[in-house]
Amino acid sequence: xxxxxxxxxxxxxxxxxxxxxxxxxxxxxxxxxxxxxxxxxxxxxxxxxxxxxxxxxxxxxxxxxxxxxxxxxxxxxxxxxxxxxxxxxxxxxxxxxxxxxxxxxxxxxxxxxxxxxxxxxxxxxxxxxxxxxxxxxxxxxxxxxxxxxxxxxxxxxxxxxxxxxxxxxxxxxxxxxxxxxxxxxxxxxxxxxxxxxxxxxxxxxxxxxxxxxxxxxxxxxxxxxxxxxxxxxxxxxxxxxxxxxxxxxxxxxxxxxxxxxxxxxxxxxxxxxxxxxxxxxxxxxxxxxxxxxxxxxxxxxx
Amino acid sequence: xxxxxxxxxxxxxxxxxxxxxxxxxxxxxxxxxxxxxxxxxxxxxxxxxxxxxxxxxxxxxxxxxxxxxxxxxxxxxxxxxxxxxxxxxxxxxxxxxxxxxxxxxxxxxxxxxxxxxxxxxxxxxxxxxxxxxxxxxxxxxxxxxxxxxxxxxxxxxxxxxxxxxxxxxxxxxxxxxxxxxxxxxxxxxxxxxxxxxxxxxxxxxxxxxxxxxxxxxxxxxxxxxxxxxxxxxxxxxxxxxxxxxxx
Numbered sequence: 001x002x003x004x005x006x007x008x009x010x011x012x013x014x015x016x017x018x019x020x021x022x023x024x025x026x027x028x029x030x031x032x033x034x035x036x037x038x039x040x041x042x043x044x045x046x047x048x049x050x051x052x053x054x055x056x057x058x059x060x061x062x063x064x065x066x067x068x069x070x071x072x073x074x075x076x077x078x079x080x081x082x083x084x085x086x087x088x089x090x091x092x093x094x095x096x097x098x099x100x101x102x103x104x105x106x107x108x109x110x111x112x113x114x115x116x117x118x119x120x121x122x123x124x125x126x127x128x129x130x131x132x133x134x135x136x137x138x139x140x141x142x143x144x145x146x147x148x149x150x151x152x153x154x155x156x157x158x159x160x161x162x163x164x165x166x167x168x169x170x171x172x173x174x175x176x177x178x179x180x181x182x183x184x185x186x187x188x189x190x191x192x193x194x195x196x197x198x199x200x201x202x203x204x205x206x207x208x209x210x211x212x213x214x215x216x217x218x219x220x221x222x223x224x225x226x227x228x229x230x231x232x233x234x235x236x237x238x239x240x241x242x243x244x245x246x247x248x249x250x251x252x253x254x255x256x257x258x259x260x261x262x263x264x265x266x267x268x269x270x271x272x273x274x275x276x277x278x279x280x281x282x283x284x285x286x287x288x289x290x291x292x293x294x295x296x297x298x299x300x301x302x
Numbered sequence: 303x304x305x306x307x308x309x310x311x312x313x314x315x316x317x318x319x320x321x322x323x324x325x326x327x328x329x330x331x332x333x334x335x336x337x338x339x340x341x342x343x344x345x346x347x348x349x350x351x352x353x354x355x356x357x358x359x360x361x362x363x364x365x366x367x368x369x370x371x372x373x374x375x376x377x378x379x380x381x382x383x384x385x386x387x388x389x390x391x392x393x394x395x396x397x398x399x400x401x402x403x404x405x406x407x408x409x410x411x412x413x414x415x416x417x418x419x420x421x422x423x424x425x426x427x428x429x430x431x432x433x434x435x436x437x438x439x440x441x442x443x444x445x446x447x448x449x450x451x452x453x454x455x456x457x458x459x460x461x462x463x464x465x466x467x468x469x470x471x472x473x474x475x476x477x478x479x480x481x482x483x484x485x486x487x488x489x490x491x492x493x494x495x496x497x498x499x500x501x502x503x504x505x506x507x508x509x510x511x512x513x514x515x516x517x518x519x520x521x522x523x524x525x526x527x528x529x530x531x532x533x534x535x536x537x538x539x540x541x542x543x544x545x546x547x548x549x
Contacts, residue, residue: 211398212422
């Protein structure tokens with residue numbers, strides 16, 4: 001295609017949009033609404049997943065050893081565990097360390113006062129491993145494995161929390177995916193309508209073009225450009241709105257619910273938009289392209 | 303060997319001398335009697351031909367067949383050496399560039415000025431902008447509208463609008479110019495001017511010109527070839543002919 005033809009097509013696409021302003025506006029508004037909701041869901045899900053992930057990372061399995069297990073045995077077992085694929089991290093705490101930590105935590109500044117009452121380590125035999133997982137769902141299989149090791153006396157886990165978190169995650173993702181798909185279908189329908197109106201308005205012109213010998217491509221491309229432009233405009237507006245809104249909401253929650261700041265750790269807006277923006281624009285362009293190409297193929301059998 | 307050679311030379315000859323050939327062409331619509339019934343005719347390169355006949359004579363069908371809007375039910379149509387029936391759908395636009403078309407109702411784009419209306423035809427065939435800028439003023443000068451390139455169609459008289467349409471039909475230098483009732487909406491003075499313009503183009507550029515018309519006065523005065531159609535058949539075809547009266 002010649003460059004002049006490209007610009008001509010682009011110009012005609014713009015003219016099309018302005019020629020039926022109201023329908024173009026309606027299409028832009030619908031796409032905007034879709035992508036706004038998409039952006040919202042995306043931001044929420046991403047943050048939710050982020051929070052779940054950090055909660056999951058906190059979920060760990062603790063093991064205690066039978067009495068009489070030697071340090072070497074513990075080390076061997078520790079190495080074996082750390083080599084399992086579902087394990088992300090493993091931390092050893094010896095009985096002495098555990099006692100030190102306990103003392104500091106409970107007696108605080110008065111450590112010396114109480115220390116004398118405990119000549120021996122009361123936590124003797126409480127050497128432990130704290131095992132962190134890559135994925136909470138793999139907890140059950142890991143626990144099963146750990147329980148099969150004879151030297152291990154006790155396996156402490158938090159399965160209920162893990163199951164719930166995974167479940168909620170999936171439900172939110174499915175529901176929002178469903179809503180977004182319906183909205184996209186509506187957008188395609190509306191763009192198709194807009195292009196149909198555009199074609200009927202320009203019927204005479206298209207007719208003349210056909211008589212002069214315009215190729216299908218030449219006749220059709222301004223309408224496809226129109227659809228794509230609507231898609232681009234319809235994706236930029238909601239992205240700007242979501243961007244502003246996101247910052248506001250994060251700030252608001254941070255101020256009003258500062259108690260929750262430990263669990264509610266929001267992702268920075270740039271990290272969210274790094275993926276959201278290109279995806280949203282691609283979806284906008286895709287909807288515009290799809291809506292117009294379907295219509296043009298149906299109505300312009302040139 | 304010999305027959306092949308013969309056929310080749312024959313085809314070459316056809317391409318050189320015959321612009322439009324209809325060979326026993328019939329067209330029957332799904333409902334009713336044939337619109338064209340076994341029509342054969344030959345129009346040579348550089349000819350100026352009138353096609354006359356009442357409504358229902360098959361003129362419109364003939365034009366649609368030449369433009370490949372319709373395909374003949376039987377028979378063969380060759381335009382500028384191409385068998386119309388053999389064209390694939392995507393070849394049709396390129397085929398139509400052989401024919402410049404002028405309509406009774408001008409069919410200009412109302413929202414664009416004269417320059418743009420003419421340039422439009424060049425854009426469609428992907429002419430570079432540089433050439434468009436050169437060609438459009440030249441062709442507007444040919445049709446006598448050099449000074450009005452900025453005017454919108456509604457600011458022009460009927461005659462002027464038809465000149466724009468002629469300029470648009472000519473700018474891509476098609477070998478054939480097809481005018482469907484070009485003077486149907488014009489007063490006698492403008493009608494004459496358009497006809498004179500077509501004659502000039504025919505003489506100066508050697509463009510083959512086909513004019514479908516009702517205008518008895520013009521047909522009789524111009525002394526060109528006249529093909530008269532009636533109820534789907536050619537009833538007369540004479541050089542320097544006149545409009546044959548009914549009854």
